[in-house]
Amino acid sequence: MTSTAASCLVFLTMKKLEEVELCFPELLNSSCRKAVRPHSVSMLTYILLSSISLITVTLNLLVIISISHFKQLHTPTNLLLLSLAVSDFFVGFLMCFQIVVIEGCWFFGDHMCILYQYLGYIITAASVATMVLISVDRYVAICEPLHYPNKVTQKRVKICICLCWICSAFLQTLLLKDNLEQPGRYNSCFGECVVVINYIAGLVDIFLSFIGPFTVIIVLYMKVFLVAVSHARAMRSHTAAFSLKSSVSVTAKKSELKAARSLGVVIVVFLMCICPYYCVALTGQDILLNASTATFVICLVYFNSCLNPVIYAFFYPWFRKSIKLIVTLKILQPGSYATNML
Template identity: 90%
Template sequence: MTSTAASCLLFLTMKSFEEAELCFPELLNSSCRKAMRPHSVSILTYILLTSISLITVTLNLLVIISISHFKQLHTPTNLLLLSLAVSDFFVGFLVFFQIVLIEGCWLLGDLMCILYYVLDYIITSASVGTMVLISVDRYVAICDPLHYPNKVTQKRVKICVCLSWICSAFLQTLLLKDNLEQPGRYNSCFGECVFVINYVVGLADLFLSFIGPVTVIIVLYMRVFVVAVSHARAMRSHTAAFSIKCSVSVTAKKSELKAARTLGVVVVVFLVCICPYFCVALTGQDTLLNASTAAFVINLFYFNSCLNPVIYAFFYPWFRKSIRLIVTLKILQPGSCGTNMR
């Protein structure tokens, strides 16, 4: 009797331990298993991702409110920053969803799984498109300053931003069409969140969403850098002879050079953060990465959205001033939208 009782106790203990490892303990034969890791590591990851999510959402919300509210900030360049802030704002919520996947279990259902990936792809694609527009904006401002006010208007920028988001939504929805029609069709067990795309389509998306845009960004900013350096040298020179040689058409305002430098930092940080993610996808080595490396690459990709407002705070006095006005609630005063932000 003692031996039988001990065997039953051992069986129940093993059964409980086995169930504790399952995403859905009630589905013994079809549930995915949880990723077993130390409790302290899970807690630290929860705190880190929650902090990144909250900071990203808060900072980008400040950027959105600042540019939307203050009329003096309604410039073509700032409209592009507004588009970038909107995409970064949504990334903050996507980071929050990463918390759900810490234990390797997706508990929100198949439909939410595919919607998560669709939203992720749309935001990523729109961010890259906005970076291309920022590069074009700086290229025209530095290399063709005389025609910049006529070529780059608020109306044209709004149209370009809207087209960027619409094209991103259309392309990514088309890309994940099969997954949207039948959510969870590629899951091997309950609690898994995966999607599959055609190799050719995926390769085309990689070119349209990464290789092509990044090539355009690098080429344009290399040109901007060369011209900006020559303009900086021209402005440092006060000799009459040099002033005569420099035509007005290649003279850029100091503010435009500063904007080019600031946005150049934004672009470089963006490339540093997203390149590891896309390079892994490009080489097809994602299956060879361990969990820690994969998590680092993904979180570095998301962390870029938290860095952009920090860069603005360092380089843009108007952003620091707007934060003070928002935090002190002076933004609620009548006529605050006309505040001088310079």
């Protein structure tokens, strides 16, 4: 009788565990539980995120090839776009891991978990820093046009980009020091991927990666906007006949204003996509949000990486032209790097 009761108890326990759907059924009570969602919702999410990931990787790879290959595109501003495209390209790959953890289970071990989180933090910080550099570039181009060729050179921009990535990696190494030394130390069950940053370090990170940079971006672009408006009014008030030199000057101003507008759109979209993530960090997502909402906020950050090259395609004729040359394989022809792209 006792044996029968025990057998029934084991059977009921196993059945209950099957219904719960553990990440690692063989580990029983030490395994994390899968997120319970309708099959149709899970499939739709898989398809959506997979499509975004593929589009993000493909489009940003086109941007990287375009700016790297064609000599005429080796301008300081485009080098900053290249840095942004590199970070967006890696975001596309990181989305593959986000797709895997849709069900709430991490299957790649503690070391891959911390590597995934570490790279994600570095890429996000580098993207924010690159946006600051883009804002500075546009500020100097619009507000100090006579000094732009001397102040903003390819060499200086390359150094700034390298410092941007190095400082991002160094900062995240300090913030995630405990997690890097002992991966998985904060996991409560098998199948979880959790990193924890202490309160003081979290405040420093939010200030350096969010409040400080975003304040700089907004202030600089407000100044750019005011100067751009004054330039536009000045050009409208001087529509009479000019000398060739004056005509060229007006054309140059229009080109700079158009570039400022295009990059302004990139920055505004970036702020709209990444602000919810940092706002959640400021308010405490563990308290206010469930796992699904937190995942949505993270995916919104990823989605921005897909939008950037779409914006380039809409605003930059050179990007559309380079796509045609790449797709038709004309880029493989000798001397293609010298093609006129502007």
